Amino acid sequence: MKFLRNQLDTVKHHFEKGGKWEKFFFAYEAFDTFLFSPNTVTDQRGAQIRDAIDLKRLMMTVIIAMVPCLIFGMWNVGHQHFLAVGQAADFGQKIGLGALKTVPIIIVSYGVGLGIEFIFSTIRRHPVNEGYLVTGMLIPLVMPADIPLWQVAVATAFAVIIGKEAFGGTGMNVVNIALTARAFLYFAYPLQISGEVWTFLGSEATTVAGYSGATPLAIAAQSTGNVVTDLNAFGASWGEGLYSFWNMFIGVIPGCIGETSTLMCLIGGFILIATGVGSWKIIVSVFGGAWGMGLLLNALGSSAFSQVPAHYHLVMGGLAFGAVFMATDPVTAAQTETGKWFYGLMIGMFTVLIRVYNPAYPEGIMLAILLMNVFAPMIDYFVVSANKKRRLHRATV
Amino acid sequence: MGKFIRLKKGFTINLAGKATPKIGESEAPDTVAIKPTDFQGLYIPKLVVNEGDSVKAGTVLFHDKKYNQVKFTSPVSGEVATIIRGDKRKLLEVVILADKSIQYESFKKHTVSEIANLSAEEVKTQMLTSGVWVNLIQRPFGTIAEPAGVPKAIHISAFDTAPLAPEYSILFKGQDHFFQTGVDILKKLTTGTVHVNIHTGSELSTVFSQVKGADVNKFSGPHPSGCVGVQIHHIDPINKGDLVWTINPFGVIQLGKLFLQGIYDASKIVALTGSEVKNPHYVKTITGASIKKIVANNIASDNVRFVSGNPLTGTNIGKDGHLGFHDHQICVLPEGNHHEFIGWILPGINKLSFQRAFGLFSFLMPSHEFKVNTNTHGEPRALVQTGIFEQLVPMDILPGHLLKSVLAEDIDEMEALGIYEVIEEDVALCEFADVSKHNVQEILRDGIELIRLS
Numbered sequence: 001m002k003f004l005r006n007q008l009d010t011v012k013h014h015f016e017k018g019g020k021w022e023k024f025f026f027a028y029e030a031f032d033t034f035l036f037s038p039n040t041v042t043d044q045r046g047a048q049i050r051d052a053i054d055l056k057r058l059m060m061t062v063i064i065a066m067v068p069c070l071i072f073g074m075w076n077v078g079h080q081h082f083l084a085v086g087q088a089a090d091f092g093q094k095i096g097l098g099a100l101k102t103v104p105i106i107i108v109s110y111g112v113g114l115g116i117e118f119i120f121s122t123i124r125r126h127p128v129n130e131g132y133l134v135t136g137m138l139i140p141l142v143m144p145a146d147i148p149l150w151q152v153a154v155a156t157a158f159a160v161i162i163g164k165e166a167f168g169g170t171g172m173n174v175v176n177i178a179l180t181a182r183a184f185l186y187f188a189y190p191l192q193i194s195g196e197v198w199t200f201l202g203s204e205a206t207t208v209a210g211y212s213g214a215t216p217l218a219i220a221a222q223s224t225g226n227v228v229t230d231l232n233a234f235g236a237s238w239g240e241g242l243y244s245f246w247n248m249f250i251g252v253i254p255g256c257i258g259e260t261s262t263l264m265c266l267i268g269g270f271i272l273i274a275t276g277v278g279s280w281k282i283i284v285s286v287f288g289g290a291w292g293m294g295l296l297l298n299a300l301g302s303s304a305f306s307q308v309p310a311h312y313h314l315v316m317g318g319l320a321f322g323a324v325f326m327a328t329d330p331v332t333a334a335q336t337e338t339g340k341w342f343y344g345l346m347i348g349m350f351t352v353l354i355r356v357y358n359p360a361y362p363e364g365i366m367l368a369i370l371l372m373n374v375f376a377p378m379i380d381y382f383v384v385s386a387n388k389k390r391r392l393h394r395a396t397v
Numbered sequence: 398m399g400k401f402i403r404l405k406k407g408f409t410i411n412l413a414g415k416a417t418p419k420i421g422e423s424e425a426p427d428t429v430a431i432k433p434t435d436f437q438g439l440y441i442p443k444l445v446v447n448e449g450d451s452v453k454a455g456t457v458l459f460h461d462k463k464y465n466q467v468k469f470t471s472p473v474s475g476e477v478a479t480i481i482r483g484d485k486r487k488l489l490e491v492v493i494l495a496d497k498s499i500q501y502e503s504f505k506k507h508t509v510s511e512i513a514n515l516s517a518e519e520v521k522t523q524m525l526t527s528g529v530w531v532n533l534i535q536r537p538f539g540t541i542a543e544p545a546g547v548p549k550a551i552h553i554s555a556f557d558t559a560p561l562a563p564e565y566s567i568l569f570k571g572q573d574h575f576f577q578t579g580v581d582i583l584k585k586l587t588t589g590t591v592h593v594n595i596h597t598g599s600e601l602s603t604v605f606s607q608v609k610g611a612d613v614n615k616f617s618g619p620h621p622s623g624c625v626g627v628q629i630h631h632i633d634p635i636n637k638g639d640l641v642w643t644i645n646p647f648g649v650i651q652l653g654k655l656f657l658q659g660i661y662d663a664s665k666i667v668a669l670t671g672s673e674v675k676n677p678h679y680v681k682t683i684t685g686a687s688i689k690k691i692v693a694n695n696i697a698s699d700n701v702r703f704v705s706g707n708p709l710t711g712t713n714i715g716k717d718g719h720l721g722f723h724d725h726q727i728c729v730l731p732e733g734n735h736h737e738f739i740g741w742i743l744p745g746i747n748k749l750s751f752q753r754a755f756g757l758f759s760f761l762m763p764s765h766e767f768k769v770n771t772n773t774h775g776e777p778r779a780l781v782q783t784g785i786f787e788q789l790v791p792m793d794i795l796p797g798h799l800l801k802s803v804l805a806e807d808i809d810e811m812e813a814l815g816i817y818e819v820i821e822e823d824v825a826l827c828e829f830a831d832v833s834k835h836n837v838q839e840i841l842r843d844g845i846e847l848i849r850l851s
Contacts, residue, residue, distance in 0.1 A: 005736060033776055037740030041702075041733050041771045044713045046821070046838045047828040048704050048730060049410075049560075052748035053755045054775025055832050056741040058782065061754045129778055171779025171833075276753040279784060335783040335797065384798055388813040391793075395636030 008032055026121040030128035058277055059130040065271035065278075066137050066325065068264040073257040074098030077145040080254050101145040102257055108149050110136040112156040120165045129170030131177075131331070132160070138178035138325060141258025142318065142366075143185075144193060151189055155181040175373040176332045179366050186366070215254055216243050216316045217355060217362040223304045228312070248315040258321060265320035278328035281337065282344040286323035287314060289348020297356055305356045313352050322365035323347070332373040336383040343379055347372045401597075402631045404618030406791035408751045408826055410560035412708065413766040414677050414729075416668040418567055421678040425497065426686035429473045430490045430719035431458055436531060437842075438540020438849070442469070442488045450477045455502030455527055455661030458491050466544055470528030472663030472684040474500035490719065495683075502527075506659035512578060515656075517585045524652065527661045531722075532648025536629065536641045538849045539820035548642040550589040550633055553580075555605040555646055556596040556616075558623030559707035559822075563668035563725050566602035567679055569646050573604050575653030580611050582652055583644070594628045605646070618791065626823040630792045635818050645723065667691075667720065671729035672768040673701045686720050688727055696729060702771050704728040709825035710838070733772025741775065748774075751830040752785065778833040789826040794818065796827055800837060803844030808851065811844050820845065 008031075014021045015028040032038075034056070042048050078094030089097075113136045121128045139156055159181035164173040185193045216231055223230040231243035247253060251261025259265075272278030294310025301307065313319065327333060327347050334343035347368045354364025361367060433442040440463035446452060453474040461467040473495040481490040504527050507515065521544060524530040533542035542548075556565055569576065583591050591611040595602075598617060606613060614632055616622045625643045635641050647665060654662045663684035670677045675695050682691060688703060704711040705721040708728050712721055720727065737743075748755055749767035786796040794815045802810035821838035828837035 005738075029776070033741075034739075036736040036738055037772070037774065038776055039734050039736045040773045040776070042773055043836065043839075046710070046836055047825055048702065048708045048711055048713065048728070048771055049412075049749075049769045049829065050773050050775075050834065051752065051755075051830045051832075052750040052774050053752045053830075053832055054741055054834070055778045055781060056775070057754055058752075058832055060742055127776060127778065129781075131781065169779065171781050274753065330783045331781055333783070336795065337784055337787060340784075380798075384795060384814070387793065387795055387815075391636070391813065391815055394634060395638075 005036060008035070023122055026125065026127050027118050030118070030121070055130045056133075059133045061275050061277045062134045062272065062325070063137055065268040066134075066141065066258070068267045069141060069258040069261065069321065069325075070102075070137070071095075072251060072261050072264045073141060073259075074102050076251060076253075076260055077101055077257060079252060098145070102140060104149055105140040105143055105145075105147065105152050105257070106137070108152045109139040109156050112153045113139070113160050116157060116160045116165070120169065124165075124169070126169060131164075131170035135159075135177045139181050141321070141325075142178060142182045142256050144256050147185070147192055151185055151192060154188075155184045158184045171331055173331060174377075175370050176326055176329050179326055179370055179373075182366055183370060215362070216248060219243070220305050220308055220316070221355075221359060221362045225304060227304055227308045245312065245315065248312075256318065259318035262315045262320040265324045269320075269324040272324065272328065278324065279330070279333065279340050281340040282328050282333060283323050285341050285344025286319070286327050286348040286351075289345035290314060290319055290323075290352050291348070292345075293349040293352040297352065301356065303356065308356075313355070317355070317363045318365050319348075319351055322351070322369055326365075326369050327372075332376060334376045334379045334383075336380050338386075339376070339379040339383045343372055343376055346375070399592075399613040399615065400632060401615045402617075402628075404616060404622045404627070404631075404791040406788055407558075407619035407621055408789060408830070409558060409619040410708070410749065410769075410829070411764070411766050412560045412670075412749075413672040413768045414670050414674055415561055415766075416563060416670050416677045416679055418564065419678055420567070420666060421669075421676075421680055423680045423682060424690045426495060426682060426690055428478060428492050428687045428719070429471075429475075429495050429683055429685045430492045430687070431469055431471070431685050431722065432490050432719065433459070433469070433488050435722040436469075436541055437534075438538060440464070444480065444488065444491070446477050446491070448477050448480055451475070452477060452493060453500045453502045454663060455504065457526075457528070458493075459488070461541075464544060466522075466525045467530060467541060468526060468528050469531060470502075470661055472661075492719070501660040501662075504655060504659045504661070507656045509578065509657075512581060512656055515582070515585065520582055520585050523655065527655050529648065529652050529655050529661065532644050532651065534643045536626065536635050536643060536820070537639075537817035538845050540849070542642050546640050546642075548587045548589070548640045550592060550629075551583050551587050551642045551644065552592045552594065552625050552629050552632070553611075553644055553646055553649060554594050554623055554625040554628055555602075556594075556623050557707075557725075558596070558620035559709055559726075559825075560620070561668070561670040561726065561728055562623070562707055563666075563670075563679065565646060566604070568666045568668075568725055569602070569604050569650060571604075572650045572653075573607070575650040575657065576604050576646060577608055577610075578653035578657055579649030579651075580608055582656060583649065584610055587642070589633075592628075592632055594625070594632070596623065621789075621823055621826060622791065624823050626819055627791055630794075630818055637812060637817060639817075645725075647725065665725065667724070668726045669695070669729075670726060671704075673697045673729040673731055682720070684720065684722060687717065688714070688720060689717050691727065692716070692729065698731065700732045700734070702730050702732050704730060708769075709829060710822045731768070731770040733770030733774075735772075751789070751826075752832075773834055775832070775834050777835065780833050780835070782832045785830055785832070786824075786827045789830060790819075790824060792818065792823070796824055796837075799844075800827075800835070800840055803840050803847075806844075806847060808848055811848060816841075816844055816848065 015025045075095045077098035082089040159177045163177045163180035167173045220227045249262045273280040294313040297306040334340050350368035351364040442459040443462045444459045452471040456471045457468045475493045475495040478494040479492045483489045535542040593611045594614045595605050705714045706724040790796045799814040
């Protein structure tokens, strides 16, 4: 360690003011502080001691919380493929195939995103913020396994430049960056991201009879009778119990890499809540809003989709992943504690509304979160105004 | 009547090196200094002494150029040794070489019954000329009280919840009579009430709980329940246009002594604390004393920082520095000027954090005393995390939004969000816990000054 430190110290002066690579100071700083906590001390006046936490720790905690989703997602990619082609395979083969498909997407996402971050930090002369460590992992998890890598690169570049850097970088963005990337693909290349053949990888093998890659939400949207019966019937043709409630809860279903398993998302959510990194208010209220809206539609709705049992909404599609990892992004969520309840509730409710009443988009969580990202400052505005009014009222009594 | 207020928000920082409850012996300091920088709102200090002049305890050293009657007096008798100036000849310190035994300027003595008949004007004049006045702090802004002001209430916080804070029952033991007299005098200066705020958990000190003629309010809860700003918010909040004064019990006792004994007595007890002190204890010394003799032979290592005040709001004064005017505490903390390999991810139970992302298992050892150094533990970053500041300020205030309004220099917004109710110490915990490592206290002061001077 001493050697590494000495090496860093030897080259440091080149990056400092007046050095020959002065321009790249923040790039150097990012590496230096990544390897070693800085030796800076507190100011002469003010707080003489500081909390041990920093942004790197905070972001790393989120990544740790995503690991269960990632591992399970890799396995599920392999599992779904072998299920589709009707071959038996062991755990190693499944996760191996999954990794083969997933790792390149992760590499592209981090490579392109961090590359842009470093370029911007050099041009704009600001430190490299750690926010992208999380975004870079979120993007692969909301992609289907067979997405072309160039699309991942284009979407990442779009999201980081237009979604974040155009607004001033980390902490200033209005909408969630990972969802911006997905929304970009959703509207620019709908064929690859809303297709129904996500799970069948490659063309050398043939599929089993009756195979279709349709996701539960796609089936529900097309259903004319009882959605639950349709879901069960769909699975029965080639994978027994494929779309049963518990199967969807555990996540052994087709879908994007990281979002299929409600269970793994809940484990991640537990980590976020236990460490205080994610707002439990948002997570709980998204689930609550979706469930409440589901119940309401059960009572009032007439279409087949509106009669889906409310608890099915919680395990279908990406609701759990969105609630735990996307809605809790502190920068784009409501920033007041009261606002967070409202923000989460609205996301949950809009998700189910979009699912049920918008035939063009089977999944609603992405659009619901993006919509509420835009409205979050307005929610805060009302909460802050209430605080101001209390103070004013007190003064004039 | 007094109120009982239970506070839940906040965080008590449990540091190693608390002072043992005994008052140790220490030689009288060689030098004593008064630092104009200790006083918020001091416009320009106008010196009235020169190097080499001899002074007594209570002799005027300088006064405020804007408010001529606000005098700053010498805590000891002796000779003005050096006058230290900084850039643009800004007055930084007036250092006095202290006599072995203190000679006092004599002010008018009163009996208790005479005090009852004094008018507010007479009281003010004696307070101002003796130098006791500058103990009074006014809210909003946290500056020295303006002599012409009439506050709607005067608040005295009779306990300190800051990390390593001294026990007031030790600092002010046996001063009941002076404290009572001080409170009687303060009552003349306000149209409202004098509030004495005590903590339910601390050792009951009769000095404060038995005081007559004032409302005794009880508080419970973690830091910053001891900050007077937080107490005011729950007893009788400051609205726009209100004027409230606060004073430390030390100032009240000094005021009592001034009228009963006719002297400006600046002797005080301070706590010598911190993980780097071999034998932390209380010491009898004097306002503005050099800490050299106090800390001599009692420091465990070389790479340390000497802080006057508590670790959240204090000032680094160096090993030969002088105690701050308002401080009752010296902290000796290890310097954190070293790198740590991947220190941001290493798990550890010896690192202090308010946030569970670091201190996830801290609930397993609730009474663990942490040894915290002065490292910033991270670099300045954009504001990302939300909801943490709100957990640390037990007031109906949105500290995050208030700070942003200050950064935007939006005066209307600052007012609406309650900047009149807070000063630095009330938000010091936010600065401690901030993930993005902002100088929260400095930002708030910038905002306060922007309003005060506009």
